[in-house]
Every structure is written in structure tokens, then in C-alpha cells.
Amino acid sequence: MTIPATAAPAESSNRLPRQIPYIIGNEGCERFSFYGMRNILVQFLASSALLAYLPEGERAGMAKEVFHTFVIGVYFFPLLGGWLADRFFGKYRTVLWFSLIYCAGHACLALFENNRNGFYTGLFLIALGSGGIKPLVVSFVGDQFDQTNKHLARKVFDGFYWIINFGSFFASLLMPIFLREYGPAVAFGIPGALMFIATFIFWLGRKQYINVPPAASDPNSFLHVARTALLAPGQGRGGFLVAMGGFALAAGLLLGWALHATVGLSWWPESFGFVISACLALGAVIAFGGIGTSMQLDRARGTHPDAAVDGVRAVLRILIVFALTTPFWSLFDQKASTWVLQGNQMAMPHDAWWWPSWLVRDAAQMQALNPALVMLLIPFNNLVLYPALKRMGFEPTALRRMGAGIAFSGVAWVIAGALQLYIDGGDPVSLAWQILPYALLTFGEVLVSATALEFAYSQAPQAMKGVIMAFWYLASTFGSLWVLLTNAGVRNEYVTSHIGATGLSENAFLMFFFAGFAFVAAAAFALYARRYPMQDNYRHA
The missing domain is CATH 1.20.1250.20 (MFS general substrate transporter like domains)
Known part of the structure; x- marks a missing residue:
């Protein structure tokens, strides 16, 4: 119908x-x-x-x-x-x-x-x-x-x-x-x-x-307002030049990849294939285009309703929040890659009376902990943890929860790195120890992912909510981009020699590196959250 x-x-x-x-x-x-x-x-x-x-x-x-x-x-x-x-x-x-x-x-x-x-x-x-x-x-x-x-x-x-x-x-x-x-x-x-x-x-x-038909093109959409702001005449063209710089950088990245792929451009990084180049190009367009639009956004007033212009401003602020969560996704998605490979090096604790040896026999099965804990942690947080924090005088706002979630993911990776040190030292390490980093990472996921959707919905005007959802999914894309860039980096002889000088294995070094990445992101998130102007854009009944 x-x-x-x-x-x-x-x-x-x-x-x-x-x-x-x-x-x-x-x-x-x-x-x-x-x-x-x-x-x-x-x-x-x-x-x-x-x-x-x-x-x-x-x-x-x-x-x-x-x-x-x-x-x-x-x-x-x-x-x-x-x-x-x-x-x-x-x-x-x-x-x-x-x-x-x-x-x-x-x-x-x-x-x-x-x-x-x-x-x-x-x-x-x-x-x-x-x-x-x-x-x-x-x-x-x-x-x-x-x-x-x-x-x-x-x-x-x-x-x-x-x-x-x-x-x-x-x-x-x-x-x-x-x-x-x-x-x-x-x-x-x-x-x-x-x-x-x-x-x-x-x-x-x-x-x-019930099938809602496709909508006609919205003249006051995010992209229409941004284009008007960048192209509108006025004193100074700083925003336009910044945005064009982003497009030029994106074009250069794609051109560099194309020349390397076709004629063997010597100075282009060997590990920068199409996916990395295209994602970096997209990031340049979003980052520089967003900054440029923000610099000239008020020029769109008059051509577009104030509500549409203010909506674009709200989306640009939310994009900064999303950008600061991308390190979390670089850690989270590696539970299905890095942590599985680490688990393959660990000992299955079949001798423990409580270990379900009849069922869990592969390290990859540890990933089942994540959805199981999600189903437990969401009601626990809503019914026990958040009310307890409020009684102690601490308000667990959306931004505070998200910042804490990024930090918890860093703690999870510190523990994973510590486990890797024991593995590298030749000590047999029980796979059961991975339960702890999985629990901490899942707790971080609940604080970041579930909260971010609620946050974005409340901050974006009704007409911009679809745009926000698209950008939220891109946060995971850029999270995996950081992983690919890191993998590309460890193929460089200078980087590998630096890692060797630390006395750590490559796996252990990268685990502590990603933990530090998360801690830096959590600190930056906390600083930005302190001056973020909260909105309430739930629709009226």
C-alpha cells in the first residue's frame, strides 16, 4: 500500500x-x-x-x-x-x-x-x-x-x-x-x-x-544550503577557497593513485591503493568543505529559510562529534580481525570446569560475547548504572557517555596489549583472558553507539535527520581507514625499525598504539563536548 x-x-x-x-x-x-x-x-x-x-x-x-x-x-x-x-x-x-x-x-x-x-x-x-x-x-x-x-x-x-x-x-x-x-x-x-x-x-x-513515496528534491537540503553559502557573493572568499582546497586535494589523491596504477608513479606510496586513496579524498572533501561552509554559512540566509541554515550549522557541529568517534570504530571493528588472530595464539582452557568445551573451540567464537553482553548491558545501564550515577550527583549526559565509551575502548586495548606481551614472551595464555577486553570494549560500544543515535536524533532538525544517519555510517568507514593506514605504515622500513627499537613485537606495539589513539580521541572529545551547544529537536506531539 x-x-x-x-x-x-x-x-x-x-x-x-x-x-x-x-x-x-x-x-x-x-x-x-x-x-x-x-x-x-x-x-x-x-x-x-x-x-x-x-x-x-x-x-x-x-x-x-x-x-x-x-x-x-x-x-x-x-x-x-x-x-x-x-x-x-x-x-x-x-x-x-x-x-x-x-x-x-x-x-x-x-x-x-x-x-x-x-x-x-x-x-x-x-x-x-x-x-x-x-x-x-x-x-x-x-x-x-x-x-x-x-x-x-x-x-x-x-x-x-x-x-x-x-x-x-x-x-x-x-x-x-x-x-x-x-x-x-x-x-x-x-x-x-x-x-x-x-x-x-x-x-x-x-x-x-505502508510505502512512503520518494520525495522530490528539497531546495533547502543540506547540500543546497552549503552550495549557496560557498557560492554566494560577499566580502572575502575564505570559506570558498578552503572548500576548493579540499576538492583539489581530493582530486590530487585520486590522480596520484591513478598515475601510480597506470604508469608506476614512483613517489606514490606503494600501499596506497584505490580504497585508501578514495577514502582520504572523501575525507578531504567533507573536512575542508565543512570548514569552508561553516565560515560562510550566514550568506545562505535570505536565499534559504533560517531554519534550514541553522540546521546545516547543527549538522556541521554533529560531524565534529562523529569525527572524534572514528578512533573508537578503528578499535571496535578489529575485534573481528586482530583479536581473532591473537586468540588463535592463545590456549583453549578446556581444563577449566566452567569452560563450555562442548561448544566453544575456536577463538572466533569469542565474538559471541559482544552481542550477548550488549543485551545485558543496555538494561543494566538504564536501570542500574545511570540512576546510581544520578543519585551520586553525576549526570550521565549523552556526550559524557560517548567520551567515556571511547576511553573504555582504550582500556580494553591496553589489556589486549598486555596479553600479547605474555604471548610474545612464550607464556601459555588462556583464551578466557580475552573475556575482559571483550567486556570493556562492549561496554564502550553501548556508551558510544547506542548513545550517538539518540544524540544525533535530538540535535539534528527534522529535515536533516537523514543526512545525519548517512554521516554516522561514514564514521565506521573512517574507523577502518585508520586501520588500513596503520597496516600500510608498518610495511615501511623506517616504521618497522622504530617498532623493533621499542623491544615490542609488531602486534603488541600496534595494540598499545591503538589504545593511545583512543585515549587522545577521548581527551579531544571531552574538550569539544564542554563547549558544544546542546539542542532539543524532538518533534512536537
């Missing part, structure tokens, strides 16, 4: 919309499929024939690089999916079509376990499909509610978040077993089957969905 965005469906205020179970079922199967393949990817690549062309000592590093390149794609393609849905096809058709691409990607992983081109094509298709639907499914749930039943929406969103972690938990726990016992074709085929089921479930509800 397609209705205008302003129309009200005739749903009973006491009944949940009948189409909601189709969306929830789709999300549960899709999340199992995604985390099922994601959480065994590094483990598979590090020992697969796909990387057999490399010396054995370099395979783990390349597996990490492939993984984080894939993550960059997953969190970049929401820009494409959101744009296609909002401007042309609507959410339902965009989700359905991208889901079919997603299924094709899973099929490639299962069929081409020994073919590098086929397997990497599958990763690209999954990144495209998963990223394409990522910004749409949550908002599609919201479209199913109106003023008559909006009080039921929070229960549905709670269920939505729960099913995400439910799917992630079982995928993280079970898929390493299938990889070990039945091989990669089965281990990657099962997530593919789940994605096909997810798509089928979503299709079954097609006649019951």
Missing part, C-alpha cells in the same frame, strides 16, 4: 501493524547472514588458498586488510542506498533489489572459496547489498507507524535491536564450528541461505507495507 507521507493509515491504536513481523523476521535472518560470514572472514582468509601467494608471515596482515576494506564498503554504500530510496525507488523496492545483490554475493563466497576474483567479487556484492539496505530498514519500520499507534513504535524498535543482537550472537557462536567441521563452502553457504530466507520473508509482506 502506497500512501502520501502525510496520510494516516487506519490502524487500531491497540494493535501492532500486521506487517511488522515480516520486517523483524527479515532483520533477524539478515543479521545472522551478515555476522555469520563477517566473523569467520579473517579466520578463513588467513589460512586459505586465496592468500597462498604471500609469505606465511604476511597472510594475517593481508587478511586484516581485506576485512577492513570490506567494512569500509559496508559503511560507505548506505549513501547510495539512501539516495536511491529517497529520490527514485522508495524504501521497499530499494531494499528488495539490494537484498538480491546481497544474496548473489553470498553465493559467490560459497562457490569461489579457492578463486580470488570470484571470492572478492562476492565480498563487493555483499558490501553493496548490506550497505545499500542498512539506512533503510530501520526507517522503513518507522514508516509503518502514524499518530494513532506511535506509542507502540518504541517496543518494536526495542525488539528490532534485540533481534539484531540475537542473530549476531548465534552467528558468532555457530559459524566458526561450521567452518572447522564442514569447510568454507558450507560455512559461507549457510549465511547465504539465511539471506535468501530474509529476502523471501520481506517479499511476503509486500501487500501490507
Whole structure:
């Protein structure tokens, strides 16, 4: 059923919309499929024939690089999916079509376990499909509610978040077993089957969905206001020159990569492939374009309503907050790469009476701790921790929670680095010790990720909320970019000699480096938060 965005469906205020179970079922199967393949990817690549062309000592590093390149794609393609849905096809058709691409990607992983081109094509298709639907499914749930039943929406969103972690938990726990016992074709085929089921479930509800049609181009959108501000005549062109400098830098980065790839440009860094170059170019456009727009934003007044101009100002402030969270994501996403590789060096504590040896036999299965702890920590924080802090006179505001979450991730990596020191020293280290850094990192995730969505929603005006969601996903993209840049750096002889002079192994050094990265980011976040002007942009009832 397609209705205008302003129309009200005739749903009973006491009944949940009948189409909601189709969306929830789709999300549960899709999340199992995604985390099922994601959480065994590094483990598979590090020992697969796909990387057999490399010396054995370099395979783990390349597996990490492939993984984080894939993550960059997953969190970049929401820009494409959101744009296609909002401007042309609507959410339902965009989700359905991208889901079919997603299924094709899973099929490639299962069929081409020994073919590098086929397997990497599958990763690209999954990144495209998963990223394409990522910004749409949550908002599609919201479209199913109106003023008559909006009080039921929070229960549905709670269920939505729960099913995400439910799917992630079982995928993280079970898929390493299938990889070990039945091989990669089965281990990657099962997530593919789940994605096909997810798509089928979503299709079954097609006649019951409320489909808000694509919107026409908004003359007061974020990009329109920014363009007006940069191009409007006035005294001084500092903002315009800064923005153009960003575009020139981006063009130079892409040109440098292209010349290196085609004619072998000698001074271009060998490890700066297309993904790193393109992400740096995008970062230059966003950073310098944002600074330039901020410098001249008031010139857009008169051409655009004050509310639209103020909305762009609010988005630019939120972007600084998001930028300061990118180091957190560089630490968080490495739990599926660096921490799995570290766990493979640790001893499985089968002799401990409490260790579930009948189930947990691979280091990759430790990732199941993350969704399990998320489901426990969210109610604990809301019902116990935050009320206790308020009673002690400390208000856990959104920005304070996010800053603390970044710091907790740094503590988690200090502990991971300490474990690596023991491993490097030849001492047998029980895999059970990884429970502590996983718990601290997950606590940081709950403080950062769940809080950031609430924060962004409250700070962005209604017309800018879609833009904010797209930029939030880019925070994860740039988090993985820092990992790729670090991996590129450790291939440099000067860097490796410096690491050797510290007396630490490369793994231990990088763990402490990322911990320090998080602590610096947490300090910068705290300084910015102290002068951030809080807004309240919840819509009126």
C-alpha cells in the first residue's frame, strides 16, 4: 500500500501493524547472514588458498586488510542506498533489489572459496547489498507507524535491536564450528541461505507495507544550503577557497593513485591503493568543505529559510562529534580481525570446569560475547548504572557517555596489549583472558553507539535527520581507514625499525598504539563536548 507521507493509515491504536513481523523476521535472518560470514572472514582468509601467494608471515596482515576494506564498503554504500530510496525507488523496492545483490554475493563466497576474483567479487556484492539496505530498514519500520499507534513504535524498535543482537550472537557462536567441521563452502553457504530466507520473508509482506513515496528534491537540503553559502557573493572568499582546497586535494589523491596504477608513479606510496586513496579524498572533501561552509554559512540566509541554515550549522557541529568517534570504530571493528588472530595464539582452557568445551573451540567464537553482553548491558545501564550515577550527583549526559565509551575502548586495548606481551614472551595464555577486553570494549560500544543515535536524533532538525544517519555510517568507514593506514605504515622500513627499537613485537606495539589513539580521541572529545551547544529537536506531539 502506497500512501502520501502525510496520510494516516487506519490502524487500531491497540494493535501492532500486521506487517511488522515480516520486517523483524527479515532483520533477524539478515543479521545472522551478515555476522555469520563477517566473523569467520579473517579466520578463513588467513589460512586459505586465496592468500597462498604471500609469505606465511604476511597472510594475517593481508587478511586484516581485506576485512577492513570490506567494512569500509559496508559503511560507505548506505549513501547510495539512501539516495536511491529517497529520490527514485522508495524504501521497499530499494531494499528488495539490494537484498538480491546481497544474496548473489553470498553465493559467490560459497562457490569461489579457492578463486580470488570470484571470492572478492562476492565480498563487493555483499558490501553493496548490506550497505545499500542498512539506512533503510530501520526507517522503513518507522514508516509503518502514524499518530494513532506511535506509542507502540518504541517496543518494536526495542525488539528490532534485540533481534539484531540475537542473530549476531548465534552467528558468532555457530559459524566458526561450521567452518572447522564442514569447510568454507558450507560455512559461507549457510549465511547465504539465511539471506535468501530474509529476502523471501520481506517479499511476503509486500501487500501490507505502508510505502512512503520518494520525495522530490528539497531546495533547502543540506547540500543546497552549503552550495549557496560557498557560492554566494560577499566580502572575502575564505570559506570558498578552503572548500576548493579540499576538492583539489581530493582530486590530487585520486590522480596520484591513478598515475601510480597506470604508469608506476614512483613517489606514490606503494600501499596506497584505490580504497585508501578514495577514502582520504572523501575525507578531504567533507573536512575542508565543512570548514569552508561553516565560515560562510550566514550568506545562505535570505536565499534559504533560517531554519534550514541553522540546521546545516547543527549538522556541521554533529560531524565534529562523529569525527572524534572514528578512533573508537578503528578499535571496535578489529575485534573481528586482530583479536581473532591473537586468540588463535592463545590456549583453549578446556581444563577449566566452567569452560563450555562442548561448544566453544575456536577463538572466533569469542565474538559471541559482544552481542550477548550488549543485551545485558543496555538494561543494566538504564536501570542500574545511570540512576546510581544520578543519585551520586553525576549526570550521565549523552556526550559524557560517548567520551567515556571511547576511553573504555582504550582500556580494553591496553589489556589486549598486555596479553600479547605474555604471548610474545612464550607464556601459555588462556583464551578466557580475552573475556575482559571483550567486556570493556562492549561496554564502550553501548556508551558510544547506542548513545550517538539518540544524540544525533535530538540535535539534528527534522529535515536533516537523514543526512545525519548517512554521516554516522561514514564514521565506521573512517574507523577502518585508520586501520588500513596503520597496516600500510608498518610495511615501511623506517616504521618497522622504530617498532623493533621499542623491544615490542609488531602486534603488541600496534595494540598499545591503538589504545593511545583512543585515549587522545577521548581527551579531544571531552574538550569539544564542554563547549558544544546542546539542542532539543524532538518533534512536537
